[in-house]
Amino acid sequence: MNEIHAVHLGPDGRLLEETARGLRPVPADRLLDHFAEELTPPEWATDVVVYAHGWRTPPGDARAMAEGLLGLADGQYRRQRELYPGLPEWRPWTVLLCWPSGARRGLGEYRRMRDRAHALSTDGHAGRVLGQLLGYVDARRGDPAAPPVLATREGQYLHLVGHSFGCRVLCEAVQWAAEGPATLGWSMPRPPDRPFTADSMLLFQMAAPRDAFATLFTALDAAPLHGPVVATYAQADLAAGFWHVRAEKGPGVGYAGIGTAPAPVSGIRMRGTGEPYPHDALDHRFVSVDASDVFVRRRGWSGAHSDHVRPESAHLLLSLAHHAR
Numbered sequence: 001m002n003e004i005h006a007v008h009l010g011p012d013g014r015l016l017e018e019t020a021r022g023l024r025p026v027p028a029d030r031l032l033d034h035f036a037e038e039l040t041p042p043e044w045a046t047d048v049v050v051y052a053h054g055w056r057t058p059p060g061d062a063r064a065m066a067e068g069l070l071g072l073a074d075g076q077y078r079r080q081r082e083l084y085p086g087l088p089e090w091r092p093w094t095v096l097l098c099w100p101s102g103a104r105r106g107l108g109e110y111r112r113m114r115d116r117a118h119a120l121s122t123d124g125h126a127g128r129v130l131g132q133l134l135g136y137v138d139a140r141r142g143d144p145a146a147p148p149v150l151a152t153r154e155g156q157y158l159h160l161v162g163h164s165f166g167c168r169v170l171c172e173a174v175q176w177a178a179e180g181p182a183t184l185g186w187s188m189p190r191p192p193d194r195p196f197t198a199d200s201m202l203l204f205q206m207a208a209p210r211d212a213f214a215t216l217f218t219a220l221d222a223a224p225l226h227g228p229v230v231a232t233y234a235q236a237d238l239a240a241g242f243w244h245v246r247a248e249k250g251p252g253v254g255y256a257g258i259g260t261a262p263a264p265v266s267g268i269r270m271r272g273t274g275e276p277y278p279h280d281a282l283d284h285r286f287v288s289v290d291a292s293d294v295f296v297r298r299r300g301w302s303g304a305h306s307d308h309v310r311p312e313s314a315h316l317l318l319s320l321a322h323h324a325r
Contacts, residue, residue, distance in 0.1 A: 002070045004063060004094040007038070011100045011116065013124010031125075035132040045093035047157045047321055048133060052097040054164025054306070055113050055207065055239075056105070059098045065163065065309055066096050072314035076273060083276045083315075084322035093156070097129065099169060105301065110247045114207075117168040118216075126169055127176025133158060134198065134224050157324050160201040160225075161317065163308060164239070164254070167206035167231070168216075174198065175219040197226035199324035202317055204232050204308035205240055205295070209248050210259030213286065221262045221285075227324055230287040230316070232270065233257040234295035238303030254305065257288035270294050273311045277319040289316070 008016040008023055016023040017034065026034045041048050049070065053062035070092060077090045084090075099120055102113045121127035162170040206212075213220060213229070220229065231253050233240070240254030258265045263285040270291040271277060281287075295307040 002067075002074055002092055002094065003042070004066055004070070004096050005038070006059065006063065006096045006098055007129055008059070009097070009099045009120055009124060009126055009129075013120040013122075013126060015125040015129065031128070035128070039095065039129065039132045041093050041133075041156050045091055045156050046089045047092045047159060049092045049094045049159050049161055049317075050097060050130065050133065050170070051094060052099070052160075052162040052166030052169045053101065054162075054166045054205075055101050055110070056103055057101050057164075058103075059096075062098055063096055065306075066094055068309040069161070069314060069317070070094055072309070072311050073317055076311060076314045077318055080274065083274075084318055086325040087318065087322040090318070090321070095129075095133065097126065097166070097169065099126070099166075101165060107243075107247050110243070113165055114168070114247075117165045118172050120169055121172040121176045127173040130160075130170075130173045130198075131176065157321060158198045159317065159321060159324075160198050161204070162202070162206070163204045164207045164305065167203040167253075168208055168212075170201065170203070171208075171212075171217040171220060174201070174223045174225055175217060197224045200227040200320040201225060201229045202320060203230065203253070204313065205234065205237050205254030205305050206231050207240055207244065207252050207254060209250055210253055210256055211261075212253065213258060213261040218262060227320070228282055228284055228287050229258075230282065230289060230320065231258050232289045232291040232295070232308065232313075232316075234290075234304050234307070235292045236296050236298060236304035236307075238298075238301065239305035241303070243301070253288075257290065258286050261286045270312050270316065273315045277316070277323070279323050282320060282323055 014025040017026050051066040160170050237254045240252035244252035265286040266284040267288045294312045295304040297307045
């Protein structure tokens with residue numbers, strides 16, 4: 001079972017809801033109730049996946065990407081379940097975080113979307129959306145029903161998946177709740193005052209400078225993230241390479257991997273669907289995954305920037321879910 005629930009944010013970061021007149025902002029006095037109604041994971045879910053799409057991606061295309069990746073994960077899990085012994089069941093409930101990511105190309109539009117990706121949390125509700133899933137926003141929440149499984153309210157494990165500029169949206173949103181001790185890496189104990197945490201963050205072809213984790217997202221080191229930050233990169237990604245150099249004076253994470261970070265960065269290659277990821281390969285604060293041999297399909301001006309909907313990507317996501325147990 002794989003159900004996708006879309007959450008829409010406006011240009012100012014305000015949460016939108018379906019009405020008879022189309023999408024309209026949720027009134028401030030109904031925000032918490034709306035979160036509780038719309039973002040409470042169903043009881044059948046074992047895992048919650050939050051997917052944030054990238055630049056120039058309308059909601060229909062974003063849903064197709066999320067459905068494609070989760071469909072590949074379902075197929076991979078059914079065929080090679082033995083690769084994930086810590087994952088006796090895989091029933092994800094997916095939250096698709098849709099944000100107005102623009103439709104035009106050009107350096108001016110790039111910079112505008114870059115600023116918007118950050119403002120969605122600093123000025124809007126993207127952080128509160130994740131906060132609800134983490135259990136921070138709604139003060140009426142209690143402790144998880146099963147103490148050994150400290151993830152979301154109902155005990156599901158939470159995985160954050162971003163693509164391109166969506167990676168910035170997720171990083172900013174997680175920082176919104178950044179208070180307390182560092183919790184990155186599975187080997188780190190869950191702090192007693194933070195029972196609700198995300199268990200992994202998987203960033204496909206991130207559109208951000210290589211030193212973003214040392215400059216823009218330094219608060220991730222104190223964020224509610226109990227697990228690694230894993231970012232893929234590929235030499236055929238022109239958006240994060242050629243175009244990113246022109247927009248930000250240097251290549252992006254999606255082209256050259258994570259550079260400077262608050263902790264050592266582990267570098268590995270993306271593995272085939274039949275090759276398991278050892279726990280030690282992924283249990284680091286920052287993991288840079290070379291997908292240059294996998295993400296190779298070029299699509300116009302952006303190259304292989306959107307070539308992440310692959311069986312190998314699904315295998316990486318399942319491996320993170322397996323090791324998070």
